[in-house]
Amino acid sequence: xxxxxxxxxxxxxxxQRAVDTAYKHADEKNVYTYGQIIHNEEVVGDLAKHGVxxxxxxxxxxxxxxxxxxxSHGAEKRVYDILEKNGNEIIDATxxxxxxxxxxxxxxxxxxxxxxxxxxxxxxxxxxxxxxCMSEPVVIGTEEExxxxxxxxxxxxxxxxxxISIVSQTTFNYRKFHNVVDIIRNKLYNVTAYxxxxxxxxxxxxxxxxxxxxxxxxxxxxxxxxSNTQKLYEISKKECENTYYIQTLVDLDLTTFxxxxxxxxxxxxxxxxxxxxxxxxxxxxxxxxxxxxxxxxRGSIK
Ligand code: F3S
Numbered sequence: 001x002x003x004x005x006x007x008x009x010x011x012x013x014x015x016q017r018a019v020d021t022a023y024k025h026a027d028e029k030n031v032y033t034y035g036q037i038i039h040n041e042e043v044v045g046d047l048a049k050h051g052v053x054x055x056x057x058x059x060x061x062x063x064x065x066x067x068x069x070x071x072s073h074g075a076e077k078r079v080y081d082i083l084e085k086n087g088n089e090i091i092d093a094t095x096x097x098x099x100x101x102x103x104x105x106x107x108x109x110x111x112x113x114x115x116x117x118x119x120x121x122x123x124x125x126x127x128x129x130x131x132x133c134m135s136e137p138v139v140i141g142t143e144e145e146x147x148x149x150x151x152x153x154x155x156x157x158x159x160x161x162x163x164i165s166i167v168s169q170t171t172f173n174y175r176k177f178h179n180v181v182d183i184i185r186n187k188l189y190n191v192t193a194y195x196x197x198x199x200x201x202x203x204x205x206x207x208x209x210x211x212x213x214x215x216x217x218x219x220x221x222x223x224x225x226x227s228n229t230q231k232l233y234e235i236s237k238k239e240c241e242n243t244y245y246i247q248t249l250v251d252l253d254l255t256t257f258x259x260x261x262x263x264x265x266x267x268x269x270x271x272x273x274x275x276x277x278x279x280x281x282x283x284x285x286x287x288x289x290x291x292x293x294x295x296x297x298r299g300s301i302k
Pocket of ligand 1 (some may be wrong): 073
């Protein structure tokens with residue numbers, strides 16, 4: 001079996017930076033991360049062993065004089081305000097690419113523009129971006145929602161400002177982003193779209209698509225809640241029907257790959273290298289076992 005491993009699989013720059021920051025402050029007194037530092041139980045569990053606690057949103061007001069690490073997704077402005085008010089030290093590991101979006105929406109709101117965020121409104125990154133808007137932004141997740149939004153503007157239900165500024169969640173699908181922007185641009189005036197999809201994401205998505213189109217089976221590794229892993233799964237599944245989404249090695253059913261001659265492996269931005277290596281190693285072992293079996297059937301093993 002030939003194994004094609006995506007070069008871009010695993011931690012992106014922003015996640016690596018946030019995880020390194022958390023480890024740098026591990027074993028210090030009163031250290032928290034605002035939410036899980038990444039969507040990976042193993043890393044979160046290991047940090048917990050080193051005293052790094054998770055601060056949930058409803059506990060924000062309850063801590064004082066502590067260190068709080070903001071993860072790569074970023075957080076709303078109110079989170080900073082509450083923490084600072086209570087004398088906490090904020091260690092900001094917001095990915096610079098996400099921070100850039102915070103700055104764009106602040107500027108655009110300051111100019112009185114209507115801000116549209118293309119992304120999943122429930123995702124922490126999008127919630128964070130919304131939290132830096134000084135006027136109520138519009139969140140659009142699909143082409144259908146874009147059509148509805150345009151319709152509501154045309155029939156006067158929603159009154160946008162004279163200028164509309166669009167940003168996107170960093171992990172949003174590239175093609176879908178363009179479709180949504182086109183729908184809005186075709187019917188409304190003065191629309192500026194900022195390309196804020198992270199390069200790491202588009203490289204990863206392109207590579208996943210390329211590999212999935214060449215293999216008989218594809219493995220996508222990542223946490224269930226990881227939006228960028230889910231996107232990789234969707235993209236791969238379109239190209240390769242036999243695409244499997246696994247969180248850890250335990251989910252890997254080797255019998256599925258018995259008659260596969262070429263398998264692809266990719267992983268989300270919050271998947272540790274160790275896990276990718278384990279999965280790769282297990283597929284390699286399968287190759288080795290196959291070799292032994294073939295040799296045994298030829299009688300060459302004594
Ligand atoms: Fe940052 Fe891009 Fe990763 S926005 S957190 S480098 S996916």
